[in-house]
Amino acid sequence: MFNYETQKDWPIVSGQIQSPIDIEHHLAQPVEDLPDFVHYQIKTIRRPDGKLSLKGNGTATLQKREAHFVEGHFHHPSEHLLDGHQFDLELHLVHEFINGQKAVIALLFNVGAADATLDNILLNLPQPDKQLKLPTPIQLTDWFDAASYYHYIGSLTTPPVIEGIEWYVAATPLTIAPKQLATFKQLFPENNRQIQTLNDRPILLLY
Numbered sequence: 001m002f003n004y005e006t007q008k009d010w011p012i013v014s015g016q017i018q019s020p021i022d023i024e025h026h027l028a029q030p031v032e033d034l035p036d037f038v039h040y041q042i043k044t045i046r047r048p049d050g051k052l053s054l055k056g057n058g059t060a061t062l063q064k065r066e067a068h069f070v071e072g073h074f075h076h077p078s079e080h081l082l083d084g085h086q087f088d089l090e091l092h093l094v095h096e097f098i099n100g101q102k103a104v105i106a107l108l109f110n111v112g113a114a115d116a117t118l119d120n121i122l123l124n125l126p127q128p129d130k131q132l133k134l135p136t137p138i139q140l141t142d143w144f145d146a147a148s149y150y151h152y153i154g155s156l157t158t159p160p161v162i163e164g165i166e167w168y169v170a171a172t173p174l175t176i177a178p179k180q181l182a183t184f185k186q187l188f189p190e191n192n193r194q195i196q197t198l199n200d201r202p203i204l205l206l207y
Contacts, residue, residue: 016199017199022083022084028203041138046130047126052125056072056138066097074184076090092106093106102165104166105149108174148206149168158193171205
């Protein structure tokens with residue numbers, strides 16, 4: 001597991017287009033090209049190295065290209081900020097295009113009403129370092145209702161923090177109940193990377 005207390009010592013190849021960032025809405029250029037998500041479901045839940053990992057299937061159309069869902073995992077508190085606001089939880093859905101290029105869909109959660117999909121995941125947690133193949137897949141349809149997504153080019157947020165990753169951050173947060181968040185905090189340690197410098201990178205608002 002990565003040591004977040006010494007993250008300043010993580011090796012970085014370039015450092016010019018790192019993630020996460022604080023996304024400032026007034027810097028985002030609107031583009032009519034809303035991502036599309038179909039057939040998303042979780043089939044396997046794993047708990048490797050103190051983390052929660054989701055595997056399943058799903059296809060995203062991102063700027064008119066298809067990318068396939070590879071793996072999902074959570075960070076708390078959130079890694080990305082929106083106009084300086086940090087959220088209680090962030091989900092990263094890692095995708096891959098046919099050429100091997102990676103894209104990450106980031107969904108943000110604020111404390112509020114309970115999320116039924118999260119409840120389903122938390123009720124099916126395997127023991128640490130184990131995995132559970134779900135008898136009935138968990139559908140993720142309710143997680144893709146955002147009317148717009150911020151898009152920029154960045155990096156992975158864990159070592160080796162490889163750059164050139166396409167990010168799509170939902171502009172509208174989902175909600176997580178206080179009890180659900182407390183469960184996350186009890187089972188999984190804080191694992192958010194510090195905010196990185198934008199370095200004049202363009203940000204798009206896809207709608």
